[in-house]
Amino acid sequence: MGKLDNKIALITGGTTGIGLAAAQLFIKEGAKVIVTGRNPETLEQAKKALGSGADVIAADTSDLKAVEQLFKTVAERYNKIDALFVNAGIAKFAPLDQSSPEMFDELFNVNVRGAYFTAKHAAPLIADGGAILFTASMVTSIAEPMVSVYSATKAALRSFGRSLASELAPKIRVNTISPGPIETPIIGKLGLPAEVIQGVAADMAQRNPLKRMGHVDEIAKAALFLLSNESSYVTGIELFVDGGMASL
Template identity: 50%
Template sequence: MDRFKGKTAVITGGTTGIGLATAKLFINEGARVIVTGRTPATIKSAQAELGDNAIVVRSDATSFPDMDALAAKVKETFGKLDVLFVNAGYGQFIPFESVTEEVYDEMLNLNAKGPYFITQKLVPLMPEGSSVVFTTSMANVKAVGPLSAYGAAKAALRSITRSLASELYPRGIRVNAVSPGPIEATDILQKVGMPKEASDQVYVQMAQAVPMKRLGRPEELARAVAFLAIDATYTTGIELPVDGGWSQL
């Protein structure tokens, strides 16, 4: 239960789904955690669920002032940062012909630009032996219907993972990515305006497309993140698929 005792972590997009499951795992193993989110209701519920070893703050993953405020909060609260899990992000199911410049910019800002710069803001607080984990997506290596802008952004993030792994390792900081397939218990499709009945049908179709014939569980992603962040001390620059074999088979 104290495997991560003394460790500090920041998890962006941590009030639901994969981020929340990862925060729970880290806290259960003894770490202190700062979690970010944007929605007041999920911020409140996550704080209640995570308890006193977590601080849940409102922070927009695309806002530079919010990034600066988060870095100041981490410095004030922890003094140093051992793990940065950059998880905030989502995709919009929009056919290529209907993608607007606004949608394209939103996908790139949230899924590539934001992760790049929040890492830049927090790296000065990260000592030798610390690590960064990004959430990419199997959509960056396998075409998934009307997710072209999202897939492009996640492919950019995969490239960022390699580049920062090379650039930061002289400081003793490892950088890796976890690549989820479709995950249950997330409401990401409803967040972008898809009705629940339609989103449920999408998840049924995705589960059938996965070689393992099921959706992943947030806890399965959390264990992969913990491995990359803490245990994989001889690993940097990789993207670890956790997608039921969808991107591989």
């Protein structure tokens, strides 16, 4: 018997990395999974990887009209959902003197504005006893150079998680998961040379108490716990899955 048998789970940013790993795990645990993404190529790849257990829908969470239409479509097809994994996000880093208004707005539009209104439109469809999970980051709790704007967007999600947990209780549980350094495609989208990326990854692994990068499957398993009845008495928390970096 699966931990998500007969449940409907929606994962934004579900076509690569953490989102795709979560979708694959949730399907194995019995869920019907709806995944969203905005890149046509990765949408097609996700359809092939996930098979008939998933409904793959194109939706850009930075476009509020697209978010609203997404949940109209979900309501028409499924009537309700049981679990919402607000995972869509982007990462861009720059020192203060090189940060631009365009970068600032893009990060906040996707990571904050899109996440908040995703939760807003999803909440009326979430069944009693359902759950919402936001993907934040351990960078909200440690000081790192060049990540000030990105870190602020993730801190907003942590705040959403606590406030909405209070607001939506007792019907819906709301939690936040904060990954540490994880091997995901988002690293390759930073526009850095391969040798720089390799150097950053090696440095992060060395600084980690467990001396390695994390894997997307490790985040997916934690997400499964927080979105299933296994965590039925857990709401309003931030769970660090970071090899101890934020705590040790």
